[in-house]
Amino acid sequence: MSDVISPTVEKQSTKLDEIVKTYLAIRDKRASLSREFEAKDRELADDLASLEQVLLTNCNEISADSIRTNAGTIIKSTVEKYVCGDWDNFKRFVLDNQAIELLHQRIHNGNMKEFLSTRPDEGLPPGVSSMREFKITVRKPSRN
Secondary structure, three states, X not given: OHHHHHHHHHHHHHHHHHHHHHHHHHHHHHHHHHHHHHHHHHHHHHHXXXXXXXXXXXXXXXXXXXXXXXXXXXXXXXXXXOOOOOHHHHXXXXXXXXXXXXXXXXXXXXXXXXXXXXXXXXXXXXXXXXXXXXXXXXXXXXXX
16 A cells, blocks of 8 residues: 555655745745845935935025925925833823823734733633634755
8 A cells, every 4th residue: 555655645745845945946036136125225215315415405504495496396394203211101191191092003913912821711802803824934954
């Protein structure tokens, strides 16, 4: 019986071996292209930042919020960003003031998984659902 099974298993193994090789080649190529893109994109982003600084300087020199040119309009605006140096204090503030809208609406998957593991009988909190999907991971063979 093993004579009948062996060639079939060997064929399947060879086929999977080729699929894994192709998978790894594609993944490596994507990683390479991604690194190339990120490096080129970083260069272009740096170029834009330099040009934006020149344009900002021009706006400041003539006290203008906008400058119209034949090529386009330069608009100077203010962007305000907020940072938090004391998360415990800020979280208390959010809860005390019922100001949950000050936060992004996203569930931290790792924290939720840990939270649920400590309450196995309670199920998911109201309004929350979970989705599971199968995932394939392919690793290169280890080199000995």
